[in-house]
Amino acid sequence: MRNRRRTGAVLLSVALALALAACGRADEGSGAASGPASQAAEIDTSSASGEISVWAMGTEGDNLGVLADAFMADHPDVTVEVTAVPWDAAHDRIVNAIAGGEGPDVTMIGTTWMGEFAQLEGIDPTPSNFDPSQFFEGAWDTTVVDGTSYGVPWYVETRLLYYRTDLAEEGGVTEPPATWDDLKAMAKGVQDAGAEYGINLQPGGTGSWQTFMPFFWQAGGEIMDADATFTLDGEPCVEALTFYDSFFEEGLTAPAAGDVPLEGQFANGDVGSFISGPWMIGIVTDAGAAPETWTVAHQPTEEAGTSFVGGSNLGVLADSDNKQAAWAFVEYLSDPEVQITWYETVKDLPSVQSAWDNEALAGDELLSAFGDQLSDAKAPPAIATWEEVAAEIDAVIEQVTVGDMTPEDGCPAMQEAADGIGTGA
Amino acid sequence: MTTVAPTRDSATAHAGPRRGGSAWWLYLLLIIGVILLVGPFIWMVLGSIKTTGELRQVPPTWLPKNPTLSNYTDLLDRLSFARFFLNSAIVAAAVTAGNVIFCSMLGYALAKLSFPGKRILFAIVLGTLMVPAIVTFMPLFVLVANLGLVNTHAGLILPFLVGAFGVFLMRQFIGGIPDELLDAARVDGAGEHYIFWRIVMPLCGPAIATLTILTFLGSWNSFLWPLVVANTEDMYTLPVAIALFATGQQETNVALLMAGSVVVILPVLIVFIFLQRYFTQGIAMTGIK
Amino acid sequence: MAWSFALPFLLLFTVFMAGPIMVALVTSFTDLRVTDIRNPLSVDFVGLENYLAVLGDARFQKAAANTAVFVLVGVPLTMALGLAAAVGLNQGIVRFRTFFRVGFYLPVVTSIVAIAVVWRLLLGTEAGLINGILAGFGIDGPGWLTDERYALWSIIAMAAWRNLGFLMVIFLAGLQTIPGDLYEAAEVDGANLWQRFKGITLPLMRPTLLFGAVITGIGYVQFFEEVFVMTEGGPLNATLSLALYAYDQFSFGNYGYTAAIAFILFLAIAMLTVVQFRLFRTEA
Numbered sequence: 001m002r003n004r005r006r007t008g009a010v011l012l013s014v015a016l017a018l019a020l021a022a023c024g025r026a027d028e029g030s031g032a033a034s035g036p037a038s039q040a041a042e043i044d045t046s047s048a049s050g051e052i053s054v055w056a057m058g059t060e061g062d063n064l065g066v067l068a069d070a071f072m073a074d075h076p077d078v079t080v081e082v083t084a085v086p087w088d089a090a091h092d093r094i095v096n097a098i099a100g101g102e103g104p105d106v107t108m109i110g111t112t113w114m115g116e117f118a119q120l121e122g123i124d125p126t127p128s129n130f131d132p133s134q135f136f137e138g139a140w141d142t143t144v145v146d147g148t149s150y151g152v153p154w155y156v157e158t159r160l161l162y163y164r165t166d167l168a169e170e171g172g173v174t175e176p177p178a179t180w181d182d183l184k185a186m187a188k189g190v191q192d193a194g195a196e197y198g199i200n201l202q203p204g205g206t207g208s209w210q211t212f213m214p215f216f217w218q219a220g221g222e223i224m225d226a227d228a229t230f231t232l233d234g235e236p237c238v239e240a241l242t243f244y245d246s247f248f249e250e251g252l253t254a255p256a257a258g259d260v261p262l263e264g265q266f267a268n269g270d271v272g273s274f275i276s277g278p279w280m281i282g283i284v285t286d287a288g289a290a291p292e293t294w295t296v297a298h299q300p301t302e303e304a305g306t307s308f309v310g311g312s313n314l315g316v317l318a319d320s321d322n323k324q325a326a327w328a329f330v331e332y333l334s335d336p337e338v339q340i341t342w343y344e345t346v347k348d349l350p351s352v353q354s355a356w357d358n359e360a361l362a363g364d365e366l367l368s369a370f371g372d373q374l375s376d377a378k379a380p381p382a383i384a385t386w387e388e389v390a391a392e393i394d395a396v397i398e399q400v401t402v403g404d405m406t407p408e409d410g411c412p413a414m415q416e417a418a419d420g421i422g423t424g425a
Numbered sequence: 426m427t428t429v430a431p432t433r434d435s436a437t438a439h440a441g442p443r444r445g446g447s448a449w450w451l452y453l454l455l456i457i458g459v460i461l462l463v464g465p466f467i468w469m470v471l472g473s474i475k476t477t478g479e480l481r482q483v484p485p486t487w488l489p490k491n492p493t494l495s496n497y498t499d500l501l502d503r504l505s506f507a508r509f510f511l512n513s514a515i516v517a518a519a520v521t522a523g524n525v526i527f528c529s530m531l532g533y534a535l536a537k538l539s540f541p542g543k544r545i546l547f548a549i550v551l552g553t554l555m556v557p558a559i560v561t562f563m564p565l566f567v568l569v570a571n572l573g574l575v576n577t578h579a580g581l582i583l584p585f586l587v588g589a590f591g592v593f594l595m596r597q598f599i600g601g602i603p604d605e606l607l608d609a610a611r612v613d614g615a616g617e618h619y620i621f622w623r624i625v626m627p628l629c630g631p632a633i634a635t636l637t638i639l640t641f642l643g644s645w646n647s648f649l650w651p652l653v654v655a656n657t658e659d660m661y662t663l664p665v666a667i668a669l670f671a672t673g674q675q676e677t678n679v680a681l682l683m684a685g686s687v688v689v690i691l692p693v694l695i696v697f698i699f700l701q702r703y704f705t706q707g708i709a710m711t712g713i714k
Numbered sequence: 715m716a717w718s719f720a721l722p723f724l725l726l727f728t729v730f731m732a733g734p735i736m737v738a739l740v741t742s743f744t745d746l747r748v749t750d751i752r753n754p755l756s757v758d759f760v761g762l763e764n765y766l767a768v769l770g771d772a773r774f775q776k777a778a779a780n781t782a783v784f785v786l787v788g789v790p791l792t793m794a795l796g797l798a799a800a801v802g803l804n805q806g807i808v809r810f811r812t813f814f815r816v817g818f819y820l821p822v823v824t825s826i827v828a829i830a831v832v833w834r835l836l837l838g839t840e841a842g843l844i845n846g847i848l849a850g851f852g853i854d855g856p857g858w859l860t861d862e863r864y865a866l867w868s869i870i871a872m873a874a875w876r877n878l879g880f881l882m883v884i885f886l887a888g889l890q891t892i893p894g895d896l897y898e899a900a901e902v903d904g905a906n907l908w909q910r911f912k913g914i915t916l917p918l919m920r921p922t923l924l925f926g927a928v929i930t931g932i933g934y935v936q937f938f939e940e941v942f943v944m945t946e947g948g949p950l951n952a953t954l955s956l957a958l959y960a961y962d963q964f965s966f967g968n969y970g971y972t973a974a975i976a977f978i979l980f981l982a983i984a985m986l987t988v989v990q991f992r993l994f995r996t997e998a
Binding site for chain 2: 715716717718719720722723724726727729730731732733734735737738741742751799802803804805807812813814815816817818819820821822823824825827828829831832833835841875879880883884886887888889890891921922924925928929932935936957960961964969972973975976977979980983984987
């Protein structure tokens with residue numbers, strides 16, 4: 001016993017001494033995120049050789065071997081080893097890998113993790129081999145942290161309005177809703193035509209900001225200004241929150257999270273519309289919605305018609321010892337042709353704009369609608385604390401839609417919470 | 426931890442099953458209980474032979490309209506099943522064995538031997554159960570990384586080879602073994618290790634069965650640690666591999682997940698069915714007195 | 715002599731359990747965030763700041779109140795159900811014994827995803843089975859999971875349902891340590907079933923019951939999975955648990971703050987455990 005205690009005490013005092021010896025954090029100024037993002041010097045990837053390991057999540061990881069093989073055929077001197085990582089806790093796994101120095105050379109990164117990984121100096125700045133204008137602007141912005149780009153967009157997704165055209169027509173709505181008023185009218189129309197709820201909007205809960213923020217942008221709001229200060233409180237926020245809440249007030253959307261899957265309710269006509277990403281095409285079809293009964297539409301336009309852009313980026317880890325081959329592989333994955341192959345393999349939408357000219361996408365009515373929206377889609381600022389700020393926004397949305405907070409109180413509450421959290425810089 | 430029976434001790438030393446038949450109402454209660462408890466399990470099994478489309482339908486169905494084994498064949502096709510199963514089995518077997526042996530040893534010392542600091546040691550060990558695992562996760566990973574154990578079986582096993590749960594359980598059960606029995610052996614000249622292995626352990630059948638069942642279950646199902654420590658797919662355990670194929674960024678393939686869950690719990694159920702027969706009245710304890 | 719029994723355990727324990735806990739304890743006095751992990755030594759010591767911030771956070775207070783209710787109601791409920799199952803299955807049941815035991819154990823091993831789906835079918839507001847039955851009696855059932863007033867109770871019921879099999883296993887093992895002849899003698903003396911349970915089973919099971927109470931208490935103070943899959947702490951934080959609150963802070967990367975929550979939780983569990991040890995020592 002005595003021994004054990006002493007070991008514990010020694011361990012503790014060593015840890016304390018080490019920690020105290022270091023004199024705390026240096027003051028870092030936060031640069032304004034304006035002007036074009038800076039990139040690192042160009043890397044010559046033509047002579048890449050050696051071995052690299054790549055992590056990718058879920059389906060992407062499961063199928064990336066296809067592209068890795070093709071890449072190795074092009075670059076016989078490079079060996080690519082792909083490891084598929086489950087989406088659950090993938091974030092924790094990468095954080096731990098960076099902390100323990102056990103990471104891969106290249107990894108797939110969720111777009112909202114960029115600020116965090118860049119700030120902990122876990123990933124490298126993008127070399128100037130990559131031309132930002134090649135990618136959708138909103139997607140490229142997700143790589144830009146404090147004025148510097150870290151990694152490139154790999155695939156993208158954005159949110160559109162899914163609605164039942166048959167019910168809308170029955171309710172007297174023949175055109176896709178162009179404005180907020182149109183959206184409200186469409187929701188009422190499908191409800192009149194027999195849907196239990198005209199639309200489905202999330203009453204708070206994780207991720208509801210992804211549905212709400214487009215309304216905020218459409219009202220002319222910006223999450224942050226050029227000085228990296230939150231600008232959540234203000235007229236656009238109140239307008240957007242009031243509009244969002246009005247669907248709940250008027251009984252046009254379910255007052256609480258439903259207990260039956262949305263896709264099933266959409267397929268059988270209980271719910272007339274909802275806002276979501278391209279993966280729902282397959283899901284609502286699977287649930288039995290006949291193709292002629294529904295379609296997708298561009299987000300409604302007020303000041304703007306902006307939607308949310310998500311997806312995943314590719315980053316090269318700062319600890320990688322073969323950055324040449326790592327960036328060569330990233331370069332390969334950003335090639336328009338390869339992006340089309342990738343779309344055909346796993347249905348991931350290309351982040352490279354020119355790939356959308358391909359018939360596989362341009363010829364598909366539903367998908368090309370997503371392509372249109374992508375040129376007017378934004379992501380939240382790439383700051384290390386975004387997930388925490390987002391959770392506060394989710395909480396306020398719930399307070400307003402389910403609880404008894406007013407939009408006029410909700411927006412200052414969002415602003416205060418976000419200011420309290422800060423940007424982590 | 427002495428136990429005092431308030432009723433008078435029976436003079437007759439008769440062991441074995443107590444009564445023959447049981448009242449019908451007992452069976453009735455048990456049947457009601459089972460019905461209330463097995464619903465989700467049955468739904469899981471039935472769900473594993475449905476198509477994803479059927480699982481998305483409203484209203485949901487209980488019986489599959491078009492039963493299919495495709496979820497299982499999908500799983501087996503895509504998984505290096507044998508490899509993942511083997512990894513899980515190695516880890517769970519080692520962790521279970523370690524816990525049974527090492528925790529029983531300390532449990533015996535805490536229950537039956539006297540030494541300075543015994544109570545404090547027990548408190549400290551028990552205390553580690555009370556610190557949420559989430560905060561030790563990263564320090565533990567950095568430690569394992571520095572020991573060079575990332576992506577090894579040792580890295581998957583060593584941090585869980587002992588645990589406070591097992592110590593506490595074994596201490597409680599070993600405490601119930603009459604001291605006279607051990608003292609008699611000591612008088613006969615038996616050493617403590619002889620007593621532990623030859624007298625105490627054989628008497629702990631039900632407790633060891635419990636510890637085995639629960640430790641095996643915990644290790645077999647563990648997800649977060651293997652996910653982080655296994656860097657390459659050839660070190661993945663079964664739950665990690667199934668999560669890989671069933672969960673996406675935005676959607677979960679529930680049918681595949683159900684098939685995976687059925688596959689994952691089969692070994693756990695087999696262990697339970699095999700070991701629950703040790704929960705039988707009077708093999709050990711009643712023979713003593 | 716005792717140390718030779720303790721040594722293998724203590725070696726592994728010190729390195730892999732006590733060590734990381736010490737590091738976490740030090741962390742709780744710093745402002746460590748995820749962005750510091752490459753230079754963990756460059757963080758600032760902030761004294762008790764994290765602890766004070768946690769205790770002053772309204773969301774923490776809400777989570778603490780929820781957790782207290784969960785533990786105070788959930789632990790006795792689960793213990794009672796687990797004990798009833800174990801005692802029932804330990805009667806002289808010969809036929810289908812394995813079947814019943816497996817049946818009671820199934821919720822413990824069933825995938826939480828399947829459990830969540832079925833419990834939602836049960837508790838759903840509109841399509842739920844319970845509200846369907848209530849509707850048959852002309853009662854308009856509430857939102858069991860979406861109404862602030864009922865959500866926590868629904869989660870408690872679900873947790874008790876899910877964990878009673880775990881305690882059943884432990885209690886079944888404990889029941890085997892009771893000599894069968896005690897019951898026979900009591901029966902001869904004319905004691906009825908309840909008297910035998912109260913006079914023999916309960917007192918002789920005390921070490922096992924203490925174990926069950928402590929382990930369930932420790933688990934329930936950290937209850938997480940049920941709310942994580944069912945409600946994510948909602949509606950309006952009505953089911954937010956301390957462990958979920960800590961998990962959120964961890965995933966936000968606030969490691970120092972999370973560690974402070976963890977050690978506040980530790981103190982709460984330790985106090986609960988001390989009370990339980992007292993309770994089961996003095997009783998009967």
